[in-house]
Amino acid sequence: MVIKSGTIQFKENPSIASTGVVVGPTEKKSTFAESFDEVLLLENEKGETFEQAHTHFIEKACKETLRKGHEKLENVDVFIGGDLVNQLSPTNFAARELAIPFLGVFSACASSVESVILGSLLLESGNAKSVLAGASSHHPSVERQFRYPLEYGAQRPGTSQWTVTAAGFALLQKHAKNAPIITHATIGRVVDGGQKNPLFMGAAMAPAARDTIERHLTNTNSRMADYDVIMTGDLGKIGLSILKEMFQDENSGVILQDAGAQFYGEDEFFKAGASGAGCSAAVYFSYVFNQLKSGVYKRVLLVATGALLSPLTFQQGETIPCIAHAIECRMEKRG
Amino acid sequence: MVIKSGTIQFKENPSIASTGVVVGPTEKKSTFAESFDEVLLLENEKGETFEQAHTHFIEKACKETLRKGHEKLENVDVFIGGDLVNQLSPTNFAARELAIPFLGVFSACASSVESVILGSLLLESGNAKSVLAGASSHHPSVERQFRYPLEYGAQRPGTSQWTVTAAGFALLQKHAKNAPIITHATIGRVVDGGQKNPLFMGAAMAPAARDTIERHLTNTNSRMADYDVIMTGDLGKIGLSILKEMFQDENSGVILQDAGAQFYGEDEFFKAGASGAGCSAAVYFSYVFNQLKSGVYKRVLLVATGALLSPLTFQQGETIPCIAHAIECRMEKRG
Incomplete structure (x- = not known):
């Protein structure tokens, strides 16, 4: 079906076979905390830069997604992802580790869904059987780039929002069993x-x-x-x-x-x-x-x-x- | 056909109906100068920031692509693009002006082809009839972000390369006449x-x-x-x-x-x-x-x-x- 003002109708039943969500220590306070797969105790391990830690959140979330989906990395055709750090460095470095074909996307905090749309298109067109798609953000990495380093203790107005530390990914496959x-x-x-x-x-x-x-x-x-x-x-x-x-x-x-x-x-x-x-x-x-x-x-x-x-x-x-x-x-x- | 290690076979004949390339003043010296559609005399107009000028190169290239392809903007289903500036700002601002559905991509200087791959997928899956896809870079915007502001006059070693000022876009359509x-x-x-x-x-x-x-x-x-x-x-x-x-x-x-x-x-x-x-x-x-x-x-x-x-x-x-x-x-x- 041809796009009507940007709307795509998928006919081949791309589905979300499994998901993996790994979050940081502050996110333990989330309303959704019990639904997350893993809550890490630290924003970054000793000796890690914030951005390296960010990369590891992505890698862990992808690993968790595959574990829950009973799928091996070598069976995944394409990895699609994005984040908020300049040049998507954390996602690029995770893609280096995953070492499968990779498409980087950027639409800021809308990157999670852009990734899923493109992954679904790959399935829809018959050009992939399994796609890992998602997005991530990491509080200290993002705050020091967009606003202030956390050590400044800058005041936040009531309209401000808190950048979460979380990586969320989905394994997309055609018509997976009991899957949305x-x-x-x-x-x-x-x-x-x-x-x-x-x-x-x-x-x-x-x-x-x-x-x-x-x-x-x-x-x-x-x-x-x-x-x-x-x-x-x-x-x-x-x-x-x-x-x-x-x-x-x-x-x-x-x-x-x-x-x-x-x-x-x-x-x-x-x-x-x-x-x-x-x-x-x-x-x-x-x-x-x-x-x-x-x-x-x-x-x-x-x-x-x-x-x-x-x-x-x-x-x-x-x-x-x-x-x-x-x-x-x-x-x-x-x- | 399912991906074999990342290779897609398109069966629906996505094609490049027309293209538009707008470059900066230094690019007049290019071996390919005669093939470019427009060579602008300045990197930026008076009163423009470098990044605003970058945005205008993109807009001009898209306009030229549509003119040569005898296609109206309102008939284009999706705009896909990327650049090297943090958060793809020039492309985002051009997308605001175009005001059609937009997918931002980032794979640094490989963004041109990533855009075309995704546009072809949209055509292939029957989800678009016309897609504008491409990428751009702008010498002063990119150099001051990645290396040094040009005013520093930093020495460049023999292995270094010169970031071009150019925006190149393609109108992708299924099986356009006499088109690659x-x-x-x-x-x-x-x-x-x-x-x-x-x-x-x-x-x-x-x-x-x-x-x-x-x-x-x-x-x-x-x-x-x-x-x-x-x-x-x-x-x-x-x-x-x-x-x-x-x-x-x-x-x-x-x-x-x-x-x-x-x-x-x-x-x-x-x-x-x-x-x-x-x-x-x-x-x-x-x-x-x-x-x-x-x-x-x-x-x-x-x-x-x-x-x-x-x-x-x-x-x-x-x-x-x-x-x-x-x-x-x-x-x-x-x-």
Whole structure:
């Protein structure tokens, strides 16, 4: 089927065979902590740079994904991933270790879903049997690059979000047994609402999320009420409330949820919630995946959101362009 | 067909309907200058930051591609691109202007071919009719980020290469009339030969190019002599000679060529030649495309090469992981 404004319909039943989520010590406080596969005790081991540690989170998550999927690395055709560090260094170094064909992607915190869309396309076109796809972020690596080194102890306003340390990956295979199927995807457009504040990214990203959700619903001839949940990636508490106001749908209050808003519960230390490429990856590939597997969710729309800013564009006074990529997952009745 | 070690066989005849290449003032000196669509007189207009200028090169190249392909922007389903600036800001900002669904990719100077591979997959799977795919680099933007601001006048060793200012894009459509067809692609693996010198990237990238070429030839059951040319992206003069030594093929001396090695001819100012994500994009989407269109080339393998280093990984003493993505293009007898 040809794209209608960026929406893809998959006909060959690409599915999520297994997932692996490895998080850092702070993420033990997450609402979703029990769904994560492994919680590491340290952000980095002795002698490791933050970025090397970041790489190891990715490698561990991939290993866990394969272990749970009973699949060997040599049977995986392609590895697809991205992160927030300049030039995707942590993902590149993990790809060096995995040593299988690799596609690097960047759409900031929307990279998790971009990876899954491309992996599904590879399966759909018959050009792969198994793909590892996902994304990650690492708090100390990302904060010192985008904002301040943690040692500065910079004050954070109430609109700010906490970059999670997490790597989340999925093993994609055609029609795996008892696995959620990826039925559709909507590729994001870059939307810029004119926001400039890098400590209020929920407001910047909400218009991009709205654009993608609206196009997805229109192109698939669906209503919000058709979904158990429409979960954005990391709009945070304030961004989510902005998004809800944008929709004139009576169901938006219940069905629209955000991984970042829920990630750390009501703990005020984390201000408006969680963010980072690993935020949506961690929640989608643990809690949401489990809810689909167990049949609690039957149809969900996962809308990873990314703020495409950089320290340089901020310093140059540019506004923050944003993007949101979506995948629709369904769980068929278990046979 | 299922991937054999990363090689894709396209069955639906994705083709390069048209191309657009816009370059900077220094690139007027290129061996390929007559093939470029537009040579701008300045690296940046008055009042523009280098990065804003970079964005405008991308926009102009896309516009030129559409003009030559007699296609309207609103008929293009997806825009795929990448560049070397942190967070792909120039490409993101161009995507904001284009306002169509967008996929950001990063494999450094191999991004041009990664974009084309993903665009071809979208066509192949029936999920798009028209895709704009390509990559770009901008000398002043890239040099000040990766090495030194140009004003420093830093000395360059003989192994160094000159980052080109160029944006090259292609309009991909299924079986366009009298257009080169993309028959196969090989997705690169990250290969690290242990090189650490960021001013000698040809040596770092040659092993990645070798890995991809070898896998492509093996997986497609081909020999080097089957191709009119196998053109790597930006190994430069020294990197190309290293690559030639790696092959025990009597034809490697003639058939193996490198866009970066030829880009500035024998002008010693440019040391080992050209580099940058725009280097392979500019040559593949102008000179090589024209040679295919006119039937001079009938079968070529284009192997864009990328060094996945960053200033940070260099400072941390890491070696340089590299990748090379390949597409095979054929020109059928004109009907």
